[in-house]
Every structure is written in C-alpha cells, then in structure tokens.
Amino acid sequence: MFQLDIRSRVPIYEQLVEKWKELIIHEVYQPDQQLPSVRVLAQELTVNPNTIQKAYRELENQGYIYSIPGKGKFVAPQAITTNNEKVTKLKQELLKLLSEALYLGIDKEEIHSLITIAEQSTKGGNQDD
Numbered sequence: 797m798f799q800l801d802i803r804s805r806v807p808i809y810e811q812l813v814e815k816w817k818e819l820i821i822h823e824v825y826q827p828d829q830q831l832p833s834v835r836v837l838a839q840e841l842t843v844n845p846n847t848i849q850k851a852y853r854e855l856e857n858q859g860y861i862y863s864i865p866g867k868g869k870f871v872a873p874q875a876i877t878t879n880n881e882k883v884t885k886l887k888q889e890l891l892k893l894l895s896e897a898l899y900l901g902i903d904k905e906e907i908h909s910l911i912t913i914a915e916q917s918t919k920g921g922n923q924d925d
Contacts, residue, residue, distance in 0.1 A: 798841060808843055812851035813858075820860050820871055821918055827873035831861060 798815050800808055819825050831837075834852065838845040852869050855861045862872045897907060 800841060800843070809847050809851040809854065812848065813854050816851065816855055817858075817860055823918075825871045827871050829871045830867075831869040831871065833868055 798812065800811050802808070804811065816825075816831075825831070831852070832840070834845050834848045838848045841848075852861065852863075856863060856869070860872055861869050863869050894907065898904075
C-alpha cells in the first residue's frame, strides 16, 4: 500500500500524509471508511507508532480524516463549504505553476489535457477507458 523512502530528506510522517491524501483524493478510500489503526499500520510499515499518529494528526488538521474516540480514524466526507483561505492559497500556487509551465514551453492544449486527466483521476475514472 505504501512505499516509504527511508533515505529521503522528506520525513516519514510527511510521506505518509501525502500518500494518504493521494489515496483519499483518488477515492481508493471512500468517505466514512475506517483507516487502519495506528498499531496495525505501524506493524505493517515497520515504523514507530508515534510517526503514524503524527501523520494521522496532520491529516485530521487538514480536514482529510476525522476521529471517533474509541472507534478509530475515518475518511472525512468532502466538505460542502470550502475553506476559502486554503482555496485562495491553492489558486495562487496553481497560477505560479501554470505561469512557469507556459514559460518553459508547455502549450495550453497540453495543460488542458493534464487538467482533464487530473479531473478523471479524482472522480475514480481512468483516462484510458
């Protein structure tokens, strides 16, 4: 399920956060689906349970998961109301990346194609269908 790079400069908990976000965004894990317990995941990945707990805490702070005391961690349903500050920041980052891509010679059609691929992958579809 997870490929962790122990030689990477990126901390293990950040690698876990990014992988979980990817799995949630691509709907591998559905809303309200329970995540593996800290203990089970720590054994599977052979990492310290505190590392797993830190990753789960970060995912909860970012709104990707929620916890129910005594039950565990669950995938948060997509919020109907969006966090305006987060959306604004994301748009600024995207604008910067798009400007750089155009500067480096990527044409608009290719960017549109990448957007289509991203849209299909977040809806659980497959662009090769």
